[in-house]
Amino acid sequence: MKASVESFRDARTVEQLLTEIRHLSPGRQIRIMHVCGTHENAICQFGFRDLFPDWLTIVAGPGCPVCVCPATDIDMAVRLATDRGAIVATFGDVVRVPARTTLLEAKATGGDCRVVYGIDDAVEIARREPGREVVFFAVGFETTSCTTAAALRRGVPDNFSVLCSHRLVPPALEALVAMPGQGVDGFILPGHVTTVMGIRDYRPLASRCQIPMAVAGFEPVDMLAAILALSRRAASRERPSDPIFNAYGRAVREDGNPVARRIMDETFERCDAAWRGIGTIPGSGHRLRGAYARQDAQRRFDMTPDESIRDTHPGCLCGEVLLGRVEPEDCPLFRSHCNPDMPLGPCMVALEGTCHARYRHGRPARGRS
Amino acid sequence: MCLGIPMKLVRVDGTVGTAEVDGVSRKVMLDLLPEAAVGDYVIVHAGYAIQSLDEKEAKETLALLAGAGLLEGGP
Numbered sequence: 100m101k102a103s104v105e106s107f108r109d110a111r112t113v114e115q116l117l118t119e120i121r122h123l124s125p126g127r128q129i130r131i132m133h134v135c136g137t138h139e140n141a142i143c144q145f146g147f148r149d150l151f152p153d154w155l156t157i158v159a160g161p162g163c164p165v166c167v168c169p170a171t172d173i174d175m176a177v178r179l180a181t182d183r184g185a186i187v188a189t190f191g192d193v194v195r196v197p198a199r200t201t202l203l204e205a206k207a208t209g210g211d212c213r214v215v216y217g218i219d220d221a222v223e224i225a226r227r228e229p230g231r232e233v234v235f236f237a238v239g240f241e242t243t244s245c246t247t248a249a250a251l252r253r254g255v256p257d258n259f260s261v262l263c264s265h266r267l268v269p270p271a272l273e274a275l276v277a278m279p280g281q282g283v284d285g286f287i288l289p290g291h292v293t294t295v296m297g298i299r300d301y302r303p304l305a306s307r308c309q310i311p312m313a314v315a316g317f318e319p320v321d322m323l324a325a326i327l328a329l330s331r332r333a334a335s336r337e338r339p340s341d342p343i344f345n346a347y348g349r350a351v352r353e354d355g356n357p358v359a360r361r362i363m364d365e366t367f368e369r370c371d372a373a374w375r376g377i378g379t380i381p382g383s384g385h386r387l388r389g390a391y392a393r394q395d396a397q398r399r400f401d402m403t404p405d406e407s408i409r410d411t412h413p414g415c416l417c418g419e420v421l422l423g424r425v426e427p428e429d430c431p432l433f434r435s436h437c438n439p440d441m442p443l444g445p446c447m448v449a450l451e452g453t454c455h456a457r458y459r460h461g462r463p464a465r466g467r468s
Numbered sequence: 469m470c471l472g473i474p475m476k477l478v479r480v481d482g483t484v485g486t487a488e489v490d491g492v493s494r495k496v497m498l499d500l501l502p503e504a505a506v507g508d509y510v511i512v513h514a515g516y517a518i519q520s521l522d523e524k525e526a527k528e529t530l531a532l533l534a535g536a537g538l539l540e541g542g543p
Contacts, residue, residue, distance in 0.1 A: 103526035104474070112533070137471065190514075217514030219497065239514075242472065246516045249499040253483075291472040294511060294519035295500075324533055349526035350511060356519050359500040450471075 103349070107318035116323035121152050125334030130156045130282055131326060132275075132423050133315075134268060135289035136163040136451020141317050143460035147326075155330060158423035159456075161271055162289060164239045165192050165449035166421060167374040171404035172264045173198035175397065176236045179262065180210030183400055186228065187262075188213045188221035189236035192449040195442065199408055202236075218250040218261075225259035234396045236262045242291045244385050245359040248366035251391055260396040263386055266372060268292050269300045270383035275422065276308045283423075285329030288314040290321070290347050297355025298343050305342040316347035366391060375410050375445055376418025412437075417444035420453050427454040427461075434458060472511040474521060480506055487512055 106112070133139065139159045142148065148157060161167050173196055180187040180202065187202060191214045194202040206212040211231075215221050218235050225233035237247045244265040251261070268289055275281055288301060293314050305312050311332035315325035324346040332339065345351055354360070365388070372384025387395045396402070411417050415437070416430040427433050427446065437443040439455055446452035475487035480498065487496045487510060494512075498504050501517040510517035 103523055103530070106526075106530055116533075217516065219515050242513050242518060245500055245518060246497075246514045249497065249516060253499060291511065291513065291518070294472070320533075324529070346529065348529045349521045349523070350519050356500060358502060359518060362500065 104318070107316070107320040109320065113319045113323060116320065116327055117150055120155065120323070120327050120330055123152075123330055123334050125154055125330070128154055128156065129284045129330055129333045130158060131285040131287060131329050131333075132158050132160045132283045133287035133289070134160040134162040134272065135287070135292070136166075136449065136453070136456070137291065137317055138162065138287060138289065138315065138322065139453050139456045140451065140460075141319070141322055143456045145319050145322075146460075147319075147322070155326075157287075157326070158283075158426075159420070159453040160275060160423045161374060161377060161421040163421075163446065163449050163451040163453070164243070164266055165190070165196060166417065166445040166452045167266060167377065168193070168196065168238045168264050168445070169373040169375045169404075170198035170408045170410050171373070171406060172236075172238075172262070173202070174405055174408050175402045176234070176262055177202055177205045177210065178402065179234050179396065179400060180205050180212050181208065183232070184211075185232040185234045185396075185400070186211045186213060186224060187234050187236055188215045188224055190214070190238060192451075193236060193238050195448045196445050197412070197443065197448070218247050222250055222255050222259055225256045229256065229258055231258060233259050234262050234400075235259070236264065238264045240266055240268055240289070240292050241295045241363070244367065245295055245356070245363050248362045249359075251366055251387075251394055252362055255394060257393075260394045260399050261387065262396040262402075263367075265367070265385035266374065267369070267383050267385065269296070269304065270380050271374065272301070273304055274377075274380045274383070276304065276310065278422070281422075283310060284333035285311040285313065287322075287325050287329065288312055288343070290314060290316045290350065293347070293355065294350045295356050295359050297360075298345060298351065298353050299355075301343060309338070309342070311342060311344070313344040314347045314351050316350060321346055374421070376421050411445075412443040415444040417446045417454070420444075420446050427457045430454070472513045472518065474509055475512050477504055477506055477508045477510055477517070480504065485517065487517070
């Protein structure tokens with residue numbers, strides 16, 4: 100396997116794939132969207148955008164679960180830590196996402212907020228501190244949702260509950276495609292989410308919208324193979340027998356991970372859910388089923404979202420960035436007022452956020468500070 | 469946070485395993501991948517193995533690229 104992994108990083112193969120892409124002449128602009136923060140980081144890290152021909156644009160869609168977590172949910176987590184005396188445990192980048200305050204600021208004023216690697220670390224805190232309520236703030240797409248489901252299924256202590264803010268990718272793609280003026284010629288499907296959910300969830304959309312799709316992994320050859328396949332299909336407008344090209348066959352199967360899917364189905368039901376800066380997307384959230392009512396922090400603490408909270412800072416274009424309508428560099432706050440040390444918008448906070456990736460890997464545009 | 473890391477499974481004890489990458493080893497939960505065996509490469513996310521990597525499929529992808537004339541000489 101190790102040898103295979105090296106093959107997906109092979110410089111000669113990368114050069115050949117790039118040459119193939121450059122040799123295409125579609126005669127029009129081709130716009131390909133990915134919906135995965137790790138893909139954005141890979142594209143930035145490998146410097147692909149500088150290597151592509153002028154007709155090819157790769158834009159980032161809503162691929163960062165931390166970025167799309169609504170301010171109302173962050174605020175509930177903050178209130179659980181500050182007003183309800185709960186220990187709130189969550190992922191490292193979630194604690195820095197602004198709402199009325201961040202979880203990190205809540206910690207500075209006495210709230211008990213702890214960073215964990217995964218849900219099991221939060222369960223362990225609950226076991227060690229049986230006299231305290233421990234809430235795991237569960238943010239993430241299907242890749243994380245299945246770990247929440249597995250931990251709950253295995254059994255958690257009575258003082259443990261989950262503030263559930265999981266989001267699902269396929270309904271978001273459906274919503275994106277339905278938005279007017281989106282103009283996407285191809286979608287790169289998110290590798291990790293698809294390892295869990297499989298290709299089949301995308302089939303109805305792929306056959307209905309006729310937009311080419313390709314699953315990509317995270318090595319340079321994985322990504323370029325997907326981009327080449329999409330560019331070819333978009334350029335020729337050919338309709339291959341399988342509208343979804345799987346360039347990540349070593350990890351992605353048609354049905355994904357059936358055990359994970361089943362455990363998720365037993366634990367969650369789908370609900371309409373808000374995406375920060377985008378709005379409510381039907382059927383795009385996971386909420387705990389009735390059998391897990393005791394572990395549902397929102398019910399347990401009778402929390403109501405405070406809808407008066409602003410989703411974005413004035414002038415922040417994160418909502419437009421998440422939809423791929425503007426580039427981070429187009430935002431007047433980017434780099435000057437909003438940076439990883441002092442993030443004003445969610446896309447600058449999270450490691451998978453498009454603004455964060457561009458800040459870290461990008462070069463300042465000419466004429467900009 | 470959504471970082472899946474390919475790791476090699478070196479120990480399995482029921483639903484708990486140990487996986488290694490680049491000299492780093494850590495506990496991984498196998499609840500979502502009960503069939504995983506020692507020697508498998510798995511993608512680890514937030515402490516859980518979420519999928520196994522299939523070497524045969526990896527070779528097929530590379531062969532497909534070569535077959536499409538993309539990788540002259542092939543891997």
